[in-house]
Amino acid sequence: MIRLAEIPWVEAAAWCASAKQPVVLVPVGATEAHGPHLPLGTDALLSEELARRVADTLEARGGTVLVAPTVAYAITEYAHGFCGTISLSPATATALVTDICASLIEQGFLRVCLVNSHLEPAHVASLRAAATAVEARTGRKLAFADQTERRWARTLTDEYKRGACHAGSYETSLMLAARPELVRDSRRALPPLPINLAEAMKHGVRTFEEAGAVDAYFGDPAGATIEEGESIYALLVTMVLTTIEETWSS
Numbered sequence: 064m065i066r067l068a069e070i071p072w073v074e075a076a077a078w079c080a081s082a083k084q085p086v087v088l089v090p091v092g093a094t095e096a097h098g099p100h101l102p103l104g105t106d107a108l109l110s111e112e113l114a115r116r117v118a119d120t121l122e123a124r125g126g127t128v129l130v131a132p133t134v135a136y137a138i139t140e141y142a143h144g145f146c147g148t149i150s151l152s153p154a155t156a157t158a159l160v161t162d163i164c165a166s167l168i169e170q171g172f173l174r175v176c177l178v179n180s181h182l183e184p185a186h187v188a189s190l191r192a193a194a195t196a197v198e199a200r201t202g203r204k205l206a207f208a209d210q211t212e213r214r215w216a217r218t219l220t221d222e223y224k225r226g227a228c229h230a231g232s233y234e235t236s237l238m239l240a241a242r243p244e245l246v247r248d249s250r251r252a253l254p255p256l257p258i259n260l261a262e263a264m265k266h267g268v269r270t271f272e273e274a275g276a277v278d279a280y281f282g283d284p285a286g287a288t289i290e291e292g293e294s295i296y297a298l299l300v301t302m303v304l305t306t307i308e309e310t311w312s313s
């Protein structure tokens with residue numbers, strides 16, 4: 064795996080011109096409250112780890128992967144009431160991702176793929192809008208692996224499917240697999256909060272507090288394990304690889 068930010072432009076140009084076109088992964092996250100036990104950058108860190116794991120698998124198959132600098136800001140309106148959360152307007156969020164991806168494609172990196180971990184509906188919509196805008200501007204498809212699509216969502220954990228998928232067991236397990244040193248031990252004392260956030264959003268709830276999460280988590284952080292994190296990551300790697308194959312095989 065090559066990090067774009069860690070090589071000089073002449074090496075980037077050589078990869079661009081290479082017959083063996085690399086896949087460029089763009090990790091996308093948010094800066095957003097994730098309970099009292101996970102860092103504000105959780106979604107960005109989870110996407111960076113997913114990109115690393117996808118790169119390992121693709122490179123084991125003979126491919127080359129460049130990883131672009133992480134997009135660590137997004138629309139995060141639900142967590143707005145919690146300190147440290149930084150939210151973009153939809154127009155800024157869509158333009159930011161559109162410009163980054165179109166810029167890469169215009170320079171000759173023809174296979175660009177978004178790797179996302181922030182699941183707020185308005186954010187996912189902004190990534191879809193960016194994919195449409197990139198294709199209109201460059202004529203090239205942007206790959207977007209989206210775990211909120213039904214075909215992927217149904218492969219994920221029961222807690223995820225029950226809609227309690229913010230800073231609960233699902234994300235805490237992923238963090239234990241990715242960056243365990245950043246998970247606070249206080250998670251073990253947090254009572255489960257089995258609120259269906261996805262359903263609450265559909266019924267017009269607009270903040271985590273309104274949904275009943277006064278500490279900015281849902282689900283069961285105490286039940287998280289590294290093993291669960293590893294098995295979720297395996298599924299997410301399959302999702303990204305399948306999306307990459309589907310996007311550029313047609």
Ligand SMILES: [Zn+2]
Nearest residue numbers: 106180181234
């Ligand atoms: Zn998250």
